[in-house]
Amino acid sequence: MKKYSHGGFSGKISEKVSPHTKTRVSVYHSEQAGFDYSDGQRYTTICEDHGNLVTTPSQAHARSAAVNPSDWCEDCQTAGKTRTENFTEAKDVK
């Protein structure tokens, strides 16, 4: 099996900045990274800026979860709401 070590982190497959939340999101191979995968969720996607994570059964799922962490990261959801509120306030001023 391929050994992942993106950026020198054991089990790390990739790290990208989400275009939606502007946070750094990493995909890990759960077993190689030493994460629990006893539920069969072999891949883990982590919002590095907030420390929240979601586990997925395939790398394709993990990568799609990484595109928009506000689907599963509570802190990204809160930040997104704050941005929307600010935008609404700015419009009201006009």
Ligand SMILES: [Zn+2]
């Ligand atoms: Zn987040």
